[in-house]
Amino acid sequence: MLKRLLLTGAGGGLGKMARQRLGHLAETLRVSDIADIGPAGPNEECVQCDLGDARAVELLVEGCDGIVHLGGQSVEDKFSVIANANIHGVFHLYEAARKKGCKRIFFASSNHVIGLYTQDQHLDHTAPPRPDTLYGVSKHFAEGLAQMYHHRFGIETALVRIGSCFPKPVDRRMLATWLSPDDFVSLVERVFAVPRLGCPVIYGVSDNDDCWWDNSHVSYLGWRPKDNSAVYRDEVYAKAPPPAKDAPEAYYQGGLFVVEPIREE
Numbered sequence: 001m002l003k004r005l006l007l008t009g010a011g012g013g014l015g016k017m018a019r020q021r022l023g024h025l026a027e028t029l030r031v032s033d034i035a036d037i038g039p040a041g042p043n044e045e046c047v048q049c050d051l052g053d054a055r056a057v058e059l060l061v062e063g064c065d066g067i068v069h070l071g072g073q074s075v076e077d078k079f080s081v082i083a084n085a086n087i088h089g090v091f092h093l094y095e096a097a098r099k100k101g102c103k104r105i106f107f108a109s110s111n112h113v114i115g116l117y118t119q120d121q122h123l124d125h126t127a128p129p130r131p132d133t134l135y136g137v138s139k140h141f142a143e144g145l146a147q148m149y150h151h152r153f154g155i156e157t158a159l160v161r162i163g164s165c166f167p168k169p170v171d172r173r174m175l176a177t178w179l180s181p182d183d184f185v186s187l188v189e190r191v192f193a194v195p196r197l198g199c200p201v202i203y204g205v206s207d208n209d210d211c212w213w214d215n216s217h218v219s220y221l222g223w224r225p226k227d228n229s230a231v232y233r234d235e236v237y238a239k240a241p242p243p244a245k246d247a248p249e250a251y252y253q254g255g256l257f258v259v260e261p262i263r264e265e
């Protein structure tokens with residue numbers, strides 16, 4: 001069991017669920033967000049912190065032996081917003097981890113690192129990145145940063161390219177990208193249980209019948225996702241007619257992100 005697990009982004013959609021379900025992994029769960037997320041529950045500490053503030057992040061990481069890093073800008077925005085949370089912020093986090101001796105991180109990367117591949121392409125961890133947005137590029141930056149901190153300083157990171165982690169899939173694309181909350185939790189459990197993690201890219205996706213991504217290189221984690229989006233297929237199909245074959249949401253892995261405008265400031 002970890003002594004103190006830091007959960008960033010605890011005020012977000014995924015963070016709220018993780019806060020409820022990851023407490024068993026550590027004696028103390030330190031939950032953090034730029035937003036107010038207090039008060040602390042049993043065995044919890046709450047710290048309000050902007051990831052863009054290097055000194056605050058150093059204090060945030062102090063005393064933690066594991067981090068689940070969900071905090072940051074989670075959709076496309078202007079570059080300054082992306083840069084503060086996802087570029088400066090992730091640098092501050094790894095610097096703090098190096099200085100304070102934290103050795104293992106679960107990093108919420110994204111399918112938008114490979115969003116410009118088409119939906120008929122089958123990818124594993126060796127596929128060169130094809131980010132679809134500034135957001136996707138920022139996640140690719142973080143993956144590179146994590147690799148450097150792994151090879152130079154021995155910090156291990158699970159680079160989890162999350163597909164779509166929601167209670168259930170709500171559109172056709174999500175039939176291939178869905179990661180169930182239960183499978184998310186079991187992945188975090190394995191990441192902190194294995195004796196040697198390394199710094200692997202892991203596709204954060206359930207055991208869906210529709211499948212674009214191959215995780216066979218991380219079988220050593222012993223992670224066996226159990227849920228399958230196929231049970232929601234009829235429900236999803238009933239909601240909306242199929243998009244045109246060449247519509248971005250039917251053509252690219254990143255869906256509608258690929259047509260987001262570039263916002264400078």
Ligand code: NAI
Nearest residue numbers: 009011012013014034050051071072074085108162164165
């Ligand atoms: P979210 O937007 O609901 O939560 C992100 C949290 O980060 C928010 O509570 C926000 O206040 C916090 N945050 C933003 N800027 C910050 C800053 N400068 N300092 C500190 N905290 C800051 O996003 P969600 O859906 O919970 O996603 C969590 C993580 O997983 C994100 O990093 C996202 O990019 C990643 N992800 C999520 C997917 C999903 O399906 N939910 C898919 C792919 C990646």
